[in-house]
Amino acid sequence: MSGAKPLHPGLFTWPNANPSLIGSRCLDCGEHAFPSQGSCRACSGQNTQNAELGNTGTLWTWTIQSFMPKTPYHTDETPETFRPYGVGYVELPCGLKVESRLRENTPDALRIGMPMALEIISVRKDEQGDDLVTFQFCAAEEAH
Amino acid sequence: MEVAIVGLGLHPFGRTATMSGLEQGAAAVRAALADAGTDFKAMQFAFGGSQDSGNADSLVNLLGLTGLQFTNVANGCATGGSSLNAAYSAIKSGQYDVGLVVGFDKHDRGAFNPKPAEWGLDDWYGETGLMLTTQYFGMKIQRYMHDYGISRDTLIRVAEKAFRNGALTPTAWRQTALSWEEIENAPMVSEPLNKYMFCSPAEGGCALVVCRADIAHQFHSRPIYLKTAVVRSRNYGSFEVFSPSQPPEVAASPTVTASQAAFELAGLGPEDIDVAQLQDTEVGAEIMHMAENGFCAHGDQEQWLADGVTEITGRLPVNTDGGCLANGEPVGASGLRQVHEICVQLRGDGGARQVAGEPKVGYTHVYGAPGISGVNILAR
Numbered sequence: 001m002s003g004a005k006p007l008h009p010g011l012f013t014w015p016n017a018n019p020s021l022i023g024s025r026c027l028d029c030g031e032h033a034f035p036s037q038g039s040c041r042a043c044s045g046q047n048t049q050n051a052e053l054g055n056t057g058t059l060w061t062w063t064i065q066s067f068m069p070k071t072p073y074h075t076d077e078t079p080e081t082f083r084p085y086g087v088g089y090v091e092l093p094c095g096l097k098v099e100s101r102l103r104e105n106t107p108d109a110l111r112i113g114m115p116m117a118l119e120i121i122s123v124r125k126d127e128q129g130d131d132l133v134t135f136q137f138c139a140a141e142e143a144h
Numbered sequence: 145m146e147v148a149i150v151g152l153g154l155h156p157f158g159r160t161a162t163m164s165g166l167e168q169g170a171a172a173v174r175a176a177l178a179d180a181g182t183d184f185k186a187m188q189f190a191f192g193g194s195q196d197s198g199n200a201d202s203l204v205n206l207l208g209l210t211g212l213q214f215t216n217v218a219n220g221c222a223t224g225g226s227s228l229n230a231a232y233s234a235i236k237s238g239q240y241d242v243g244l245v246v247g248f249d250k251h252d253r254g255a256f257n258p259k260p261a262e263w264g265l266d267d268w269y270g271e272t273g274l275m276l277t278t279q280y281f282g283m284k285i286q287r288y289m290h291d292y293g294i295s296r297d298t299l300i301r302v303a304e305k306a307f308r309n310g311a312l313t314p315t316a317w318r319q320t321a322l323s324w325e326e327i328e329n330a331p332m333v334s335e336p337l338n339k340y341m342f343c344s345p346a347e348g349g350c351a352l353v354v355c356r357a358d359i360a361h362q363f364h365s366r367p368i369y370l371k372t373a374v375v376r377s378r379n380y381g382s383f384e385v386f387s388p389s390q391p392p393e394v395a396a397s398p399t400v401t402a403s404q405a406a407f408e409l410a411g412l413g414p415e416d417i418d419v420a421q422l423q424d425t426e427v428g429a430e431i432m433h434m435a436e437n438g439f440c441a442h443g444d445q446e447q448w449l450a451d452g453v454t455e456i457t458g459r460l461p462v463n464t465d466g467g468c469l470a471n472g473e474p475v476g477a478s479g480l481r482q483v484h485e486i487c488v489q490l491r492g493d494g495g496a497r498q499v500a501g502e503p504k505v506g507y508t509h510v511y512g513a514p515g516i517s518g519v520n521i522l523a524r
C-alpha cells in the first residue's frame with residue numbers, strides 16, 4: 001500500500017513491513033494501555049512511555065457487525081457495497097486486550113482462543129486518492 | 145430520617161407523536177403529584193434529567209415558576225438512579241421534607257449516535273466502526289456464555305419472558321407476546337444477539353414524589369420506603385463499553401460494587417428480595433446482572449431460566465413489567481420506571497402482572513455507559 005497514510009497517527013508502527021501496535025506502559029505500576037496515554041488508568045500516575053505491543057494475540061471475545069453503522073462510521077462503502085465485519089478483543093502477549101475489527105465475518109470462522117495476527121487495511125481514500133489505513137486482526141496461519 | 149416514595153407518575157413509554165419529551169415529563173410529574181394528593185407548589189426541590197429532550201429544569205415553564213431548587217442530572221442510562229440518589233440524600237440530610245424526581249426523553253428511532261470526542265476518544269474509533277454499544281453487548285455475553293456455559297436457549301427465554309410480561313402491562317410499549325420461533329429467527333444484530341434480544345430507544349416520562357418518612361401518610365396511605373440508593377462507577381479492569389483496550393484482569397463491574405454497598409447499607413441480602421428490576425438493555429445484560437447483583441452464582445442462570453425462577457410466578461420475579469425490552473429505553477426516564485414498577489408491586493397494584501404473596505422488599509438495578517450502576521432497595 002504505497003502512498004498509504006495512517007487514518008490516525010501513533011496507533012501502529014508505520015511505514016513498516018511488519019507493523020506493531022503502539023501503546024503505553026506505566027513505569028510505576030507496569031500496566032499497559034492502548035492507544036498510548038500519558039496518564040495511567042490503573043494507578044493515576046503520569047509516568048508512562050510508549051511501548052510496542054506486538055502484532056499477534058489470541059481472540060478473547062467477538063461479535064459481528066451485520067449492518068452498516070451510521071455516523072461516525074466513515075468509509076467509502078455504501079449500503080450496497082457494505083460487507084459485515086467482525087469485532088473482537090485480542091489478548092496480546094503483554095495481557096492487554098485490544099478492541100479491533102476482524103477480517104473474519106461469519107460465526108463459523110471465529111472462536112474464542114484462536115490465534116490472531118495484525119494486518120493493515122484501507123478505511124477510505126483521502127482527497128489525493130491515497131489510502132487512509134488502520135489496523136485489524138485476522139486468523140493467524142495455522143502453520144505459525 | 146427514613147425516605148419514602150409517596151407519589152408515582154408514568155407517561156407511558158413508546159411513541160407519543162403529539163408530545164415533546166418535556167411534555168411527557170410534565171405529564172409524569174402531574175400524575176405523581178395527583179397520586180400523592182399534592183401539587184407542584186408544595187415541592188421544595190427537584191432532581192431531573194433527560195439525555196435528548198433538553199434541560200429538565202425547563203419543566204418549570206410547564207409546571208409553574210415556584211422558585212424551588214431544581215438540579216439537572218446527566219448520567220447516561222443511570223440518570224434516574226443518580227436523581228433518586230440525590231433526592232434520597234436531600235431528605236436524609238434533613239435539608240428538605242418533600243420533593244420530586246423526574247426523568248423523560250424522546251429519542252430518534254434506531255441506535256444511539258455517540259460522538260467519540262464526548263467519550264474521550266479520537267475520531268478513528270468511530271470512523272472505523274467500533275463505536276456501537278450493540279457490539280459491546282454482543283461481545284460481553286459472548287465471553288460470558290463461553291466462560292459459564294450459558295446457551296442460546298437461555299437468551300431466547302429472557303426475551304420470551306420480557307414480551308410475555310409486557311403483554312400484561314397496560315403501560316408497556318410492546319404488549320404482544322412473541323413465540324420462541326419468532327424470537328429465535330429474528331434478524332441478527334450483533335452475534336449472538338438478534339433484533340428481539342435488544343431494547344429500542346423510545347419516549348416516555350416518569351416521576352416520583354419523595355418525602356420524609358414521618359410525614360409520608362399525609363400524602364399516601366401506602367408509602368414505599370427507600371431503604372438505600374447507591375450509585376457507583378467502574379473500577380480499573382471492569383469490562384465496559386467504548387474501551388479501545390481492556391486490562392489483563394477483569395475486575396468486578398460497577399454493578400457488583402453498587403449492589404454489595406446497597407445490601408450492606410440496607411442490612412439486607414439477596415435472599416430478602418421478593419421482586420426485582422434488573423437492567424435489560426439486552427437479554428445478556430439481564431442474565432449477567434442476575435449474578436452481578438448477587439442473586440445467583442455465575443452460570444446458575446441457565447437452570448434458573450429453565451425453571452422459571454424469574455417469572456412473575458417464580459421465586460424471584462425479574463422485570464415484571466417487561467423491563468427495557470418491552471418498554472423501550474427513554475434514557476432519562478428508564479431507571480425511574482424500574483422504581484415505579486417495584487413500588488406498584490409493593491403496593492399490590494400490579495393487576496394481571498401482580499406478584500403473589502404480597503411482596504415486601506424490592507430491588508432495582510440500572511446500568512449505563514460508560515460503566516455506571518445504580519441500585520435501590522425498597523420496602524413497604
Ligand SMILES: [Zn+2]
Pocket residue numbers: 026027028029030031040041042043044045
Ligand atoms: Zn500505573
